[in-house]
Each structure stands twice: as C-alpha cells, then as structure tokens.
Amino acid sequence: MDLKIEFEEKIFENKRRSPDEFKIIANTLRQDIIKSLLLAGSGHSGGPLGIADLMSVLYFGGYLNYNPHEPDWKDRDRFILSAGHMAPILYAVLARAGYFPASELATLRKFGSRLQGHPGLDVKLPGIETSSGSLGQGVSIAVGMAMSHKLVDKDSKEVYSITGDGELQEGICWEAAMTAGTYGLDNFCWIVDNNDCQIDGRVKNVMSVYPLKEKFEAFGFTVFEIDGHNIVDIIATLDKFTRFHALRKGKPVCIIAKTFMGNGVSFMHDNYKWHGNPPNKEQAIKALEELSK
Amino acid sequence: MKTYEKKGDKATRNGFGEALAELGDVMPELVVIGADVTGSVLTSFFQEKHPDRFFSVGVAEQNATTVAVGMALSGKVAVFSSYSAFSAFRNADQLRVSVCYNEANVKIGGAHSGITVGPDGATHQSLEELAFLRALPNLTLVSPCDYLEAKKATKAICEMAGPAFIRFGRPAVPMFTNDDTPFILGKANILREGNDVAIIACGLLVWQALLAAEKLQEVHGINARVINMHTIKPIDVQAIVDASLECKCIVTAEEHQVHGGLGGAVAEVTAKNSPVPIEIVGMKDTFGGSGEPFELIEKYGLTWKEIYASALVAIERKNGTFNKIRQVKDIASYHEGL
Ligand SMILES: [Mg+2]
Numbered sequence: 078m079d080l081k082i083e084f085e086e087k088i089f090e091n092k093r094r095s096p097d098e099f100k101i102i103a104n105t106l107r108q109d110i111i112k113s114l115l116l117a118g119s120g121h122s123g124g125p126l127g128i129a130d131l132m133s134v135l136y137f138g139g140y141l142n143y144n145p146h147e148p149d150w151k152d153r154d155r156f157i158l159s160a161g162h163m164a165p166i167l168y169a170v171l172a173r174a175g176y177f178p179a180s181e182l183a184t185l186r187k188f189g190s191r192l193q194g195h196p197g198l199d200v201k202l203p204g205i206e207t208s209s210g211s212l213g214q215g216v217s218i219a220v221g222m223a224m225s226h227k228l229v230d231k232d233s234k235e236v237y238s239i240t241g242d243g244e245l246q247e248g249i250c251w252e253a254a255m256t257a258g259t260y261g262l263d264n265f266c267w268i269v270d271n272n273d274c275q276i277d278g279r280v281k282n283v284m285s286v287y288p289l290k291e292k293f294e295a296f297g298f299t300v301f302e303i304d305g306h307n308i309v310d311i312i313a314t315l316d317k318f319t320r321f322h323a324l325r326k327g328k329p330v331c332i333i334a335k336t337f338m339g340n341g342v343s344f345m346h347d348n349y350k351w352h353g354n355p356p357n358k359e360q361a362i363k364a365l366e367e368l369s370k
Numbered sequence: 371m372k373t374y375e376k377k378g379d380k381a382t383r384n385g386f387g388e389a390l391a392e393l394g395d396v397m398p399e400l401v402v403i404g405a406d407v408t409g410s411v412l413t414s415f416f417q418e419k420h421p422d423r424f425f426s427v428g429v430a431e432q433n434a435t436t437v438a439v440g441m442a443l444s445g446k447v448a449v450f451s452s453y454s455a456f457s458a459f460r461n462a463d464q465l466r467v468s469v470c471y472n473e474a475n476v477k478i479g480g481a482h483s484g485i486t487v488g489p490d491g492a493t494h495q496s497l498e499e500l501a502f503l504r505a506l507p508n509l510t511l512v513s514p515c516d517y518l519e520a521k522k523a524t525k526a527i528c529e530m531a532g533p534a535f536i537r538f539g540r541p542a543v544p545m546f547t548n549d550d551t552p553f554i555l556g557k558a559n560i561l562r563e564g565n566d567v568a569i570i571a572c573g574l575l576v577w578q579a580l581l582a583a584e585k586l587q588e589v590h591g592i593n594a595r596v597i598n599m600h601t602i603k604p605i606d607v608q609a610i611v612d613a614s615l616e617c618k619c620i621v622t623a624e625e626h627q628v629h630g631g632l633g634g635a636v637a638e639v640t641a642k643n644s645p646v647p648i649e650i651v652g653m654k655d656t657f658g659g660s661g662e663p664f665e666l667i668e669k670y671g672l673t674w675k676e677i678y679a680s681a682l683v684a685i686e687r688k689n690g691t692f693n694k695i696r697q698v699k700d701i702a703s704y705h706e707g708l
Pocket residue numbers: 241242243244270271272273274275
C-alpha cells in the first residue's frame with residue numbers, strides 16, 4: 078500500500094463549538110502529527126497525540142485570544158508549551174489556526190525549517206512565544222509573563238502553560254509554582270499532562286511526583302482533576318478558570334488532565350515506549366486509518 | 371606618567387545598584403527580580419524607589435532567571451541579580467536556553483564575584499563564570515573596573531537590546547575613572563600609552579595594572595600600555611591586534627581562573643590575527659578560601675606584583691632572552707626584589 082502525505086490547507090476558527098466539532102479538530106491535529114513525524118523520521122509521537130483534545134479546545138474554543146495575522150498582537154493571551162518535546166502538536170495547532178501554511182508541517186525537524194525539533198524563537202515561526210525544551214523553564218517563563226500582565230501592566234491577559242508530568246520532577250517547576258501561588262496569579266492556568274508516562278517508564282516508578290492535587294493546592298493553586306480526553310470536562314474547567322480570573326479570585330489554577338499517551342492510535346495507546354519515537358510507514362498508514370474514522 | 375589618580379574607594383556593586391535606581395525613573399519598562407540577597411547586591415536601591423516594579427522570588431535563582439525572561443518576552447527590561455556563584459552557575463541552563471537562545475532582554479547582575487568576596491570562602495568565590503558566559507552566543511559580557519564604570523556599564527546594558535551580564539564585586543575598591551571617561555560597550559579604553567608591553571586587564575585588576583605599569587616605568591624605564599577591557603564579549607579585537615602589533619607582547623590580568631577568561635579571549639584573538647607572547651595573570655586553576663580580600667589577592671597572585679613580574683617575563687620572551695627553566699625562579703626573585 079502506498080502512502081502519499083499531503084496536508085490539506087484547512088483553517089479552524091477560534092470560537093465556541095460543540096464537543097463533536099472539537100473531536101474532529103483534535104483528530105485532524107493527530108493526523109498532522111502522524112504525517113509530520115513520519116516525514117521527519119524522528120520526534121515525539123505519544124505526548125502530542127495525548128494532548129490533542131486539550132489543545133483543540135484551548136486554541137479553537139474561544140479561550141485563548143490570539144490573532145494569526147498579527148502574531149505579536151499586544152492584547153493576545155499567551156500559551157507556553159513548557160514540554161517543548163511536544164512541539165508537533167503546537168506546530169499543527171498553529172498551522173490550523175492560520176499562522177502559517179499547513180504544508181510547512183512537512184518540514185518538521187528538517188534542515189532550514191522553522192519547525193525546529195524543539196520550539197526555537199530564533200527561527201521566527203509565527204505564534205511561538207518562547208524557546209522551550211529544557212524541561213521546567215517554559216512554565217517558569219509563563220509565570221513571569223503572568224506576573225508581567227497582572228502585576229506590572231495590570232491588564233486582563235491570560236497565560237496558559239502545559240507541562241508534562243515527568244517534567245514535574247524538575248525542581249524549577251516547584252519554584253515556579255511557589256511564585257505563582259505567592260503572587261496569586263489568577264490569570265495563570267497551568268495544565269499538567271498527566272499521562273503517567275516518561276521516557277524510562279511510568280512516572281510513579283521512575284520518580285513519583287504524586288500526590289499532585291495536594292501538592293499544587295499546598296502551593297496555593299485551585300486544582301481541577303479532569304479527564305483530558307473528555308471535551309465536556311475540558312470546556313467546563315477552562316470556563317471555571319476564566320470565570321475565576323474575571324472575578325479576580327487571587328489564585329492560579331492548575332488543571333491536572335488525566336490523559337493517555339498516544340491517544341487515538343490503538344497501538345500507541347498508553348505506551349511509554351512511544352514517548353520519543355516516530356511511526357514508520359506501515360504504522361503511519363494504520364494510525365491515519367484509525368484517525369480518519 | 372601618571373594618568374589616573376585614585377579618588378577614594380567605593381564598591382562596584384554601588385555603581386550597579388545606584389544605576390538601576392536612577393534608570394527606574396526614566397525607564398518605566400524596567401523591572402527587577404530579587405532572590406533574597408537584595409541588600410547585598412544593592413538591587414535594594416531600586417526596590418526602595420520603585421517597589422511596584424520589584425519582585426522577590428526567594429532563593430530560587432533558576433526560577434528568578436526564567437521569570438525575568440517571561441517579563442522580558444512581555445515587553446519589559448528585566449534585571450536579575452544575585453551572587454555570581456548563583457546568578458551564573460545555578461541558573462546556567464536557564465541562561466543558555468531561555469536568556470541567550472531566546473535573545474531575551476534580560477540583564478543579569480553577577481555580584482560578589484571573584485576572590486575578593488573574602489571571608490565567605492571558596493563556595494562563594496566565583497572565579498569561573500567568564501569562561502562559561504563567554505561561550506554563550508548572543509550574550510554581552512562586561513566587567514567594569516571601578517564604581518563609576520560599573521554605573522555607566524549598568525546603564526549601557528539596560529539601554530541596549532538583548533541579554534547581558536555584568537560582573538562586579540563586594541569590597542570597596544579604588545575609584546580612578548572620571549565622569550568624562552568614555553564607556554562604549556565593546557570598545558576598550560587605553561588608560562596608559564606605551565609600546566614595550568601591553569597589559570590588558572578587567573575589573574579589579576585594572577587598577578593593579580596601572581600600579582604595575584608605573585613600577586615598570588620607575589624601575590626599568592619600561593613603557594607599558596594599559597588597556598581596560600571592560601567588555602569581555604564582544605571583545606575589542608582591534609585594540610588587541612593593535613597592542614600585539616605595536617607592543618609585541620601582552621600580559622592579561624583578571625580576578626578569574628587563568629583558563630577561559632580574559633586571558634583566553636585575548637589569546638584567541640592573537641592566535642588568529644597576530645601571535646605574540648602572552649602571560650596570563652589570574653587564579654592558577656585552584657579554589658580560593660576564607661580571608662580578607664587584600665590577603666587573598668596577595669596569596670593568589672592577583673596584585674600589581676604578579677603583573678609586573680609577568681610583564682618582565684613577557685618582554686624577555688619577546689626579545690628571545692627568556693629561559694624557560696629560569697621562569698619559576700625568576701618570578702619568585704622578581705617578587706622578592708619588590
Ligand atoms: Mg508524561
């Protein structure tokens with residue numbers, strides 16, 4: 078069976094939607110991830126597939142304010158992918174939001190591409206807010222951005238960041254959490270991609286970061302534990318965050334999203350061995366088949 | 371030929387702290403991140419004057435650095451300062467990826483640097499940061515020689531775009547530059563003319579270099595050129611090439627390890643453009659220890675005496691009269707003769 082990889086130029090608007098629509102968008106993103114990783118020949122499959130549902134609501138559900146035609150729009154909200162190795166989903170989202178042509182997804186990790194293996198600010202890909210990939214730094218940068226908006230500019234911009242759960246083993250995450258809690262950054266939403274997977278195995282076996290809810294609460298967060306693949310849950314929780322922010326509740330929000338690595342592709346599902354590998358041709362064909370159902 | 375007079379003593383950290391407080395008046399986008407030692411690194415001056423733009427994050431230098439990056443990426447000029455031992459090393463990864471790779475408008479103050487932090491001992495005596503920082507792309511790196519230059523340098527790095535690191539110290543040290551002494555990033559200042567040997571120094575050792583040059587003149591009639599290389603990166607290549615072509619031998623002096631600092635930077639330039647004998651004065655690949663600053667700089671050879679002796683060796687090497695086997699003995703006897 079032959080496989081021709083093409084990226085249809087299709088853009089999604091950022092607006093309120095039905096759960097079914099988000100699922101369709103999420104699967105488009107998953108297909109983009111599989112295709113770009115196959116062409117790249119290296120990269121991370123599992124994590125990006127696992128946060129596709131979260132990302133589809135965040136970027137295409139009217140939560141994050143942005144303007145793809147003016148990436149540096151000063152009134153935009155910020156999204157920081159602290160787990161920079163999940164770059165394939167960020168690139169897919171930005172392309173589908175209209176920041177750059179979807180065809181550019183074919184250049185992932187290639188020489189001269191703006192789609193670096195981990196996001197880099199130097200290559201000036203529209204929509205990228207910071208370089209990330211050295212774990213824990215992104216979320217700390219996000220805290221600095223939230224401080225800048227809430228405490229210096231005193232505006233109502235929101236800052237969202239996604240970290241992995243293995244990433245939480247980095248001490249700087251907790252330094253950042255301490256700062257967010259102490260300054261009561263109610264404009265800051267920290268999403269933990271809690272798939273309990275990291276390169277070496279289950280997070281609980283490599284070095285437990287649990288209990289997460291209690292830890293974040295102790296650091297001054299309002300914590301929500303949700304099913305990271307349940308669109309209704311995701312919508313309801315993001316609504317709570319924006320409402321709490323509008324009410325100036327004075328506490329940052331942490332969403333612990335229970336996810337499955339490789340979600341949407343049966344043979345990658347909940348398998349940490351898919352943390353850092355791309356699919357081969359046969360696997361990509363099977364994955365795309367499943368995702369187009 | 372005395373070109374620079376000492377006008378009392380004052381710490382370089384005062385220049386840093388005062389500059390920030392003054393800049394705060396005219397730069398509304400200036401914010402400062404504190405990591406618990408604000409009264410030592412003197413970001414407290416800014417804090418007192420502009421409390422709404424000062425943010426403490428506690429003893430967490432990694433987070434302090436990336437929080438500063440977040441502020442910078444949101445349109446601020448963000449300053450973070452702690453002791454160099456922690457603001458150049460504890461946060462090394464943050465400096466590399468988030469500050470320098472991002473080209474973030476973050477300015478790092480490296481306080482209490484060098485051996486002259488004194489009694490705190492080796493853990494707090496950062497003597498290696500130039501080697502690390504010099505290797506980081508996009509970073510501007512300055513090491514001012516006295517209070518007034520520290521003040522000018524702080525203003526200069528805050529007014530330029532992009533990442534910068536300024537290295538300064540704790541004790542009161544001689545003030546000898548003037549209000550009208552130029553300070554241009556990347557442009558070395560020639561403090562004393564001479565063509566027999568060039569002494570290229572930074573920080574605390576600039577004053578010692580001037581003292582050494584006077585002694586060389588007085589005792590041997592040697593005319594030493596003294597260059598204040600306040601900007602370590604980007605380094606003033608022209609000043610180094612001119613010095614090597616015109617003086618034909620060089621002594622470098624820094625309050626830093628002999629590996630990878632100013633001496634290394636100068637050697638890189640001459641090796642490529644104009645090879646000449648170079649003697650490097652600095653910490654000789656060893657850690658320091660507790661003591662008063664004046665005791666420590668004597669013990670570790672960071673005074674004018676070492677520069678003076680090294681200049682004599684450099685000139686001998688230039689003239690082909692230098693005997694390698696005699697080197698150690700000679701330096702010792704030069705010392706004894708002082
Ligand atoms: Mg994980």
